[in-house]
Amino acid sequence: xxxxxxxxxxxxxxxxxxxxxxxxxDFTLRTVNRLLSRGVKLAFATARSLHTAMKVVGEVxxxxxxxxxxxxxxxxxxxxxxxxxxxxxxxxxxxxxxLERFSVEPIVYxxxxxxxxxxxxPERLTDExxxxxDSRKGDPRDNPTGRESLWxxxxxxxxxxxxxxxxxxxxxAAQGFTRIFQPDFYSKDHWLELLPxxxxxxxxxxxxxxxxxxxxxxVFGDGANDLSxxxxxxxxxxxxxxxxELKAAATRVIxxxxxxxxxxxxxENLL
Numbered sequence: 001x002x003x004x005x006x007x008x009x010x011x012x013x014x015x016x017x018x019x020x021x022x023x024x025x026d027f028t029l030r031t032v033n034r035l036l037s038r039g040v041k042l043a044f045a046t047a048r049s050l051h052t053a054m055k056v057v058g059e060v061x062x063x064x065x066x067x068x069x070x071x072x073x074x075x076x077x078x079x080x081x082x083x084x085x086x087x088x089x090x091x092x093x094x095x096x097x098x099l100e101r102f103s104v105e106p107i108v109y110x111x112x113x114x115x116x117x118x119x120x121x122p123e124r125l126t127d128e129x130x131x132x133x134d135s136r137k138g139d140p141r142d143n144p145t146g147r148e149s150l151w152x153x154x155x156x157x158x159x160x161x162x163x164x165x166x167x168x169x170x171x172x173a174a175q176g177f178t179r180i181f182q183p184d185f186y187s188k189d190h191w192l193e194l195l196p197x198x199x200x201x202x203x204x205x206x207x208x209x210x211x212x213x214x215x216x217x218x219v220f221g222d223g224a225n226d227l228s229x230x231x232x233x234x235x236x237x238x239x240x241x242x243x244x245e246l247k248a249a250a251t252r253v254i255x256x257x258x259x260x261x262x263x264x265x266x267x268e269n270l271l
Contacts, residue, residue, distance in 0.1 A: 002269060010201075017220070032263065047069065050073075085196045121144075126161060128161040177195060178200045220239065238250035
């Protein structure tokens with residue numbers, strides 16, 4: 001059914017390939033590794049960083065490429081960058097103005113001296129941001145800082161976590177960026193995410209397909225941040241637990257994340 005030499009399969013992680021407890025089932029792990037060993041061109045596309053992605057896909061074959069931070073990076077598991085997108089100084093000025101206008105406090109992700117960090121001003125965090133950071137205890141990227149040094153380095157991703165009504169005005173004001181505004185799959189807290197214009201799962205997927213010499217793209221997802229990827233794919237599969245707008249955009253609906261929907265589909269069609 002599929003030409004494995006010319007087809008790129010891209011799947012989201014949280015809510016799609018991962019179960020609701022944020023783990024890979026044994027069946028899914030075995031299936032993914034079998035596919036990679038047989039030369040199937042498979043990639044993950046996630047809002048996670050390489051550090052947090054490795055916590056859940058560390059046992060997956062090292063050949064897997066990862067689209068990270070919702071499309072800001074494409075990296076190998078070794079950390080090697082295949083693609084990197086960062087904000088311009090003008091972008092940063094406009095993003096800061098939009099957030100400060102509505103007193104929205106960000107967590108700013110950047111590369112400093114060759115090392116990825118996330119920076120924040122501790123005393124200005126929302127309760128939702130504190131809970132998120134508490135869940136990242138021990139993360140080597142953690143960088144509490146002051147307001148003057150918050151925006152240093154090569155900035156590639158900005159996240160704000162809080163109440164929907166508090167974040168929405170800043171979301172509407174932050175024009176000229178790739179913007180994502182949705183509740184988190186696990187906590188249900190609302191996230192406002194900003195990336196450089198043109199950086200999203202769709203553009204990263206197309207770039208990866210070109211790098212791998214693929215002519216056809218098949219994608220899998222569950223959330224609103226997968227919509228761009230669905231729009232550029234030749235075939236798009238929404239898991240049964242996906243949000244309604246993604247199901248409406250999909251070419252088919254498959255089994256849920258908790259019933260190994262993606263792995264079952266890939267196994268049936270490729271193994």
